[in-house]
Amino acid sequence: MNLVWLALRDYRSYASLDFHPDPGVNVLLGENGSGKTSILEAIGYLATLSSFRRSPDAALVRLGADAAITRGEFSSGPSGAVIEVETPATGRRRVLVNGKGGRSRADVAGVVALVAFLPDDLDLVKRGPAYRRDYIDDVAAQAWPAAATEQTEYDRVLRQRNALLRRDGRSADGATLDVLDERMSELGGVLLARRLAICSLLGPAVSELYADLGEEAEAVDWYYLAAGIGPVEGQPGAAELAGGLRDGLSGARRADLERRTSTVGPHRDDLVISIGGRDARSRASQGEQRSISLGMRLAAFHVLTERRGSAPVLLLDDVFSELDASRGRRLVARLPRGQVFVTSARAEEVPLVGKRWRVVTGEVTAE
Amino acid sequence: MYEAPVQRLIDELARLPGIGQKSAQRLAFHILHIEAEDANRLAGAIVAMREQVRLCRRCFNVTDSEECTICRDLRRDSSEVCVVERAQDIVVVERTQEFRGRYHVLGGSISPIEGIGPDQLRMRELVVRVDDEKIVEVIVATNPTVEGDTTALYLARLLKPLGVKVTRLASGLPVGGDLDYADEITLGRALAGRREL
Numbered sequence: 001m002n003l004v005w006l007a008l009r010d011y012r013s014y015a016s017l018d019f020h021p022d023p024g025v026n027v028l029l030g031e032n033g034s035g036k037t038s039i040l041e042a043i044g045y046l047a048t049l050s051s052f053r054r055s056p057d058a059a060l061v062r063l064g065a066d067a068a069i070t071r072g073e074f075s076s077g078p079s080g081a082v083i084e085v086e087t088p089a090t091g092r093r094r095v096l097v098n099g100k101g102g103r104s105r106a107d108v109a110g111v112v113a114l115v116a117f118l119p120d121d122l123d124l125v126k127r128g129p130a131y132r133r134d135y136i137d138d139v140a141a142q143a144w145p146a147a148a149t150e151q152t153e154y155d156r157v158l159r160q161r162n163a164l165l166r167r168d169g170r171s172a173d174g175a176t177l178d179v180l181d182e183r184m185s186e187l188g189g190v191l192l193a194r195r196l197a198i199c200s201l202l203g204p205a206v207s208e209l210y211a212d213l214g215e216e217a218e219a220v221d222w223y224y225l226a227a228g229i230g231p232v233e234g235q236p237g238a239a240e241l242a243g244g245l246r247d248g249l250s251g252a253r254r255a256d257l258e259r260r261t262s263t264v265g266p267h268r269d270d271l272v273i274s275i276g277g278r279d280a281r282s283r284a285s286q287g288e289q290r291s292i293s294l295g296m297r298l299a300a301f302h303v304l305t306e307r308r309g310s311a312p313v314l315l316l317d318d319v320f321s322e323l324d325a326s327r328g329r330r331l332v333a334r335l336p337r338g339q340v341f342v343t344s345a346r347a348e349e350v351p352l353v354g355k356r357w358r359v360v361t362g363e364v365t366a367e
Numbered sequence: 368m369y370e371a372p373v374q375r376l377i378d379e380l381a382r383l384p385g386i387g388q389k390s391a392q393r394l395a396f397h398i399l400h401i402e403a404e405d406a407n408r409l410a411g412a413i414v415a416m417r418e419q420v421r422l423c424r425r426c427f428n429v430t431d432s433e434e435c436t437i438c439r440d441l442r443r444d445s446s447e448v449c450v451v452e453r454a455q456d457i458v459v460v461e462r463t464q465e466f467r468g469r470y471h472v473l474g475g476s477i478s479p480i481e482g483i484g485p486d487q488l489r490m491r492e493l494v495v496r497v498d499d500e501k502i503v504e505v506i507v508a509t510n511p512t513v514e515g516d517t518t519a520l521y522l523a524r525l526l527k528p529l530g531v532k533v534t535r536l537a538s539g540l541p542v543g544g545d546l547d548y549a550d551e552i553t554l555g556r557a558l559a560g561r562r563e564l
Contacts, residue, residue, distance in 0.1 A: 106550070106551060106552065107550075110551070144551075145551045146551035146552055146555050149551070149552045150552075153513055156512075156513040156514075157513050157517070159480060160477075160478060160479050160480055160513065160514070160517070161479070163479035163480040164479035164484070167479060167482070173484055173485065173486075175485070175521065175524065175525075176477060176479070176484055176485060176521065178524070179477070179517055179520045179521045179524065180517060182520055183513065183516060183517050183520060187513075
């Protein structure tokens with residue numbers, strides 16, 4: 001999988017950019033604030049239709065412009081796809097995949113695979129369950145494009161249920177809640193089955209890569225904790241999981257009516273990570289957490305390479321400044337061959353050989 | 368800003384679904400340049416539709432009399448009812464020429480986000496009809512969305528205790544198309560709802 005060209009109009013600080021990267025390693029060098037990360041963000045935006053900086057769409061539009069246009073062609077072996085996104089400062093964005101109207105994440109996930117290593121990846125281990133759920137869902141959506149639509153459908157029914165609870169509280173119509181519970185169990189069961197399937201592929205890869213990355217002898221392990229069900233072992237089917245959710249939801253009905261929100265379901269789950277038996281979130285050192293998060297991203301890369309038959313596009317945003325030299329070299333050694341985009345403020349800290357690009361506000365030139 | 372009468376029309380047109388500022392301007396200037404007679408006919412058609420059209424007292428389809436033409440048609444099978452979200456969905460089902468029963472327009476689907484619950488939809492009226500009209504089968508043709516599916520499930524739970532058969536339209540592949548043009552979700556549903564040959 002590689003990006004053949006990228007064209008930006010009124011995207012962040014770029015009035016206009018046409019970028020033809022190398023199919024191998026691309027190192028983007030420039031001062032802080034020169035717009036290196038914006039290029040990586042734009043590549044990620046085409047692949048996921050969201051900003052990895054968690055910026056709202058309107059923030060992507062260059063100041064004073066009506067809309068940002070992000071276009072790019074990805075090729076995978078003999079097949080290719082052109083993705084175009086028009087992001088207006090206000091209103092809905094428009095997505096075209098090969099000139100035809102796409103609707104959702106599933107449409108782009110079908111044609112692009114991408115893994116990004118970000119400076120704040122420590123959040124994956126350190127912060128709340130939402131970071132880990134997003135990580136799992138993102139890999140699942142790229143492994144099975146249908147999973148992206150399943151996630152959207154579950155979110156939709158959850159929003160409907162929460163709207164009913166928020167508005168009516170204890171007087172919410174029981175029959176309507178029953179039906180929403182039923183739909184939420186079914187869609188939640190499907191979502192859970194996907195998450196467990198992807199976790200069973202990622203888990204062993206994370207443990208193995210973690211062991212490879214550092215000198216630490218302690219083992220990394222994880223389990224999936226389903227809200228209202230408990231820790232889930234093995235891979236139960238969607239129907240069985242839906243059954244568990246159905247019981248969980250009816251058990252939580254009273255509490256949900258009181259608290260006017262859904263307290264049970266995949267939107268409250270967590271992936272509990274441990275290192276040498278200690279909770280990684282609260283009782284691991286910063287260095288250990290950094291290595292675990294690298295292991296998680298690398299595992300995503302390996303699993304997706306395996307599933308899709310070619311290496312995803314890889315983004316490394318200012319990753320090496322956070323790593324000591326030996327860990328950086330070990331990370332590079334574990335990267336399968338494919339197209340890579342690296343940003344850095346200092347050329348000497350990037351242990352990768354490849355085409356070098358100089359980024360100066362609004363322009364990218366080959367060195 | 369245009370002169371007040373022009374701007375007023377542009378604003379009104381821009382409130383219509385699917386019409387933005389630019390289209391509204393184009394339409395307004397088009398209307399400004401056509402014959403006065405044509406403009407009057409357009410205005411008259413809008414007024415007349417609003418005055419003459421009402422809802423069928425039985426199925427809530429749009430009609431210009433007490434009951435719609437479908438409900439009045441004695442050749443139609445009164446034991447089968449097809450439930451749709453909106454009146455315009457009836458036309459879509461009618462075009463198939465495959466359904467010879469009657470209809471029931473719910474007026475939307477269950478969506479707490481928009482403040483629509485069963486009480487805002489014509490569910491009670493449907494229950495009454497099932498009883499009064501000796502309906503044997505209710506075919507739920509709500510949209511295949513989260514809201515449409517939720518509404519279908521609600522209807523099934525509401526009506527089954529009355530001893531009526533409740534069915535849902537199948538989701539699946541478009542006919543005459545290639546398998547590789549189907550999106551994953553549609554194909555997934557078609558796979559889940561497969562039939563033995």
